[in-house]
Amino acid sequence: MARVSSKGKCEFCQTEFSKAGMTKHLTSCPSRFKAGVTPTDKPSKLLHLVVTSKDSPLYWLHLEIRADTSLVTLDEYLRAIWVECCGHLSAFTIGDESYISSVDPDYDTGDEDMWDVKLENVVAVGQSFDYEYDFGSTTELKLKVVGEREGILPLSSPIQLLARNNAPEFACEVCGEPATSICSQCIWEDDGSGFVCEEHEEDHECEEDMLLPVVNSPRMGVCAYCG
Helix, strand or coil: CCCCCCCEEEEECEEEHHHHHHHHCCCCCCCCCEEEEEEECCCCEEEEEEEEEEECCCEEEEEECCCEHHHHHHHHHHHHHHHCCCCCCEEECCEEEEEECCCCCCCCCCCCEECCHHHHHEEEEEEEEEEEEECCCCCEEEEEEEEEEEECHHCCCCCEEEEEEEECCCCCCCCCCCCCCEEHHHHHHCCCCCCHHHHHHCCCCCHHHHHEECCCCCCCCCCCCCC
């Protein structure tokens, strides 16, 4: 099977690289280490994370995050940029431990709450860990710590987007033009159909409320995700 890959743009210099090429580029991109901080800012330990969809290598993110950031803050970021649709539960699995977004005291799952868990206490450079959103129609992500440095993030944010994949293009099954919608029913069928352009949305055989927008996310077409 041919290896599937995609390119994305560096948020700082707008140059395109593959996911692996971006890792190398970001260590020396001159535009990355310019303005955005002030002399009064204090450096802290920062972790470089690569986030990839387990279902499709087309979708990936490069993030830099303060090491003292809690798992719940990373969870909120991943929800906002990639997966949030209906307030589902989520969880990180790091080694043999699972950290869930909400623990019901009346129902012991055996998992720890992610609220008070800091990244620096559970991960290290070279380590991979998993993330799940929605335990029904699950979107699964893989995260890897690929680097560490002392530095300052701009805008006093605990997380900064370094790069992400370019939006994949999908063709309308009727005319071949760029698709704008995907059928959340057809996408699960073996033929992989279900992409339609705006002109042919009304002609699609499934009900109109089964159509969801084509978006740059591994959760596209799932549940009620609209990007």
